[in-house]
Amino acid sequence: DIHMTQSPSSLSASVGDRVTITCRASQGIRNALGWYQHKPGQAPKRLIYAASSLQGGVPSRFSGSGSVTEFTLTISSLQPEDFATYYCLQYSDYPWTFGQGTRVEFK
Amino acid sequence: QVQLVESGGGVVQPGRSLRLSCAASGFNFNNYGMHWVRQAPGKGLEWVAIIWFDGSHKYYADSVKGRFTIFRDNSNKTLHLEMNSLRVEDTAAYYCAIDYNSGWLGHWGQGTLVTVSS
Numbered sequence: 001d002i003h004m005t006q007s008p009s010s011l012s013a014s015v016g017d018r019v020t021i022t023c024r025a026s027q028g029i030r031n032a033l034g035w036y037q038h039k040p041g042q043a044p045k046r047l048i049y050a051a052s053s054l055q056g057g058v059p060s061r062f063s064g065s066g067s068v069t070e071f072t073l074t075i076s077s078l079q080p081e082d083f084a085t086y087y088c089l090q091y092s093d094y095p096w097t098f099g100q101g102t103r104v105e106f107k
Numbered sequence: 108q109v110q111l112v113e114s115g116g117g118v119v120q121p122g123r124s125l126r127l128s129c130a131a132s133g134f135n136f137n138n139y140g141m142h143w144v145r146q147a148p149g150k151g152l153e154w155v156a157i158i159w160f161d162g163s164h165k166y167y168a169d170s171v172k173g174r175f176t177i178f179r180d181n182s183n184k185t186l187h188l189e190m191n192s193l194r195v196e197d198t199a200a201y202y203c204a205i206d207y208n209s210g211w212l213g214h215w216g217q218g219t220l221v222t223v224s225s
Contacts, residue, residue, distance in 0.1 A: 001169055034210045036152075043202075043215035044152065050209065087152055091210030094157070094166035101151035 002026055002090050006099025012107040019075040021086055021102045028068045029092035035064055035073045038101075039084045047086075048073060078104070109133040109214045111203050116219030123193055129186040129203030129216055136184040137161075140206035143177060143188050144215075145199035153199070156188065157206065171197075193223045 003026040013019050023033065031051035038044040046055050048064035051071055061076045075082055083106055088099040115127040129141070143155040156167045156177040165177050176189040186203050200218040207213035 032210060036212075038152070043204075044212065046211055046213070049211060055211075085151070089154070089210060089212075095168045096154040096157070096210070097168075098152045098154060 001095055002029060002093060002097055004088055004090055004097050004099040006088055006102055008102060009100060010103040010105060012105050013078050014107045015078055015080055017078045017107075019078050019082075019104060021073045021088075023066075023071045023073075023088035023099045025069045025071070025090055025092075029090045031067050032090060032092035033064075033066070033071050034089045034091065035062075036087045036089060036098075037082075037084045038087060044087065075104075109205070111205070111214060111216035113201060113203055113216040113219035116201065116221045118222045118224060119193055120225055121193060121195055121223055124189070124191045125193060125221060127188040127190065127201055127219055127221070129188075131184045131186065131203075131205075134205070134214075137181045141177075141179060141186045142204045142206055142212060143186075143201060144204055144212065145197075145201045145221075146218075147196070147199040150199075155201070158186070190221070193221075195223050197221060198223045 005024045033051045035048040036044040047058050047062045052064045063074045065072050085101045085103045087101050110132045112130045140159045142157045158165050158177045174192045179186050202215050202218045204212040204215045
């Protein structure tokens, strides 16, 4: 099975900060990786698919990069509505696996 | 509009069984694969299982393989998760979600809570 190691587990940031979250796959997954944002009481929402493609309707301050085993989600300028937990999800092979999550908190 | 409503959660003793259901409406259920995803209290998301649109293929997380069975009733637009030999670590909110291809879990239900405790 493919294990996803996500870091950091949490971070504190201010509005306007640049935020970077990383996921590392235990084996190559090509670019079969998505990033999800999850807010309490809401359904998770996909931000990025195929490692670097922006989901329709998602603000351009979100971007993804990487391939094979190393992936990054970047928020170029953190906004108040971005405080949430973020997960990577590999869909290269079954079983699918999520990263452990990164909680983005207000500094 | 698309709606997914989970039911069947509750408190159950370790080793017992429980069946979850997910009633779908607002889309052509027969055309989509469906997933179960869970979230233990204070923990992250864990993918549990998928069933293809026609029920022909099913895949499971290692943590539930051999104990959980995903199945669907396309005539009644309902997804199920049969959970046997439940463990304390299965305690979680269970969500059903639609597979919109390429790793996209596009719509989710509101979840049903399963508590495994003696």
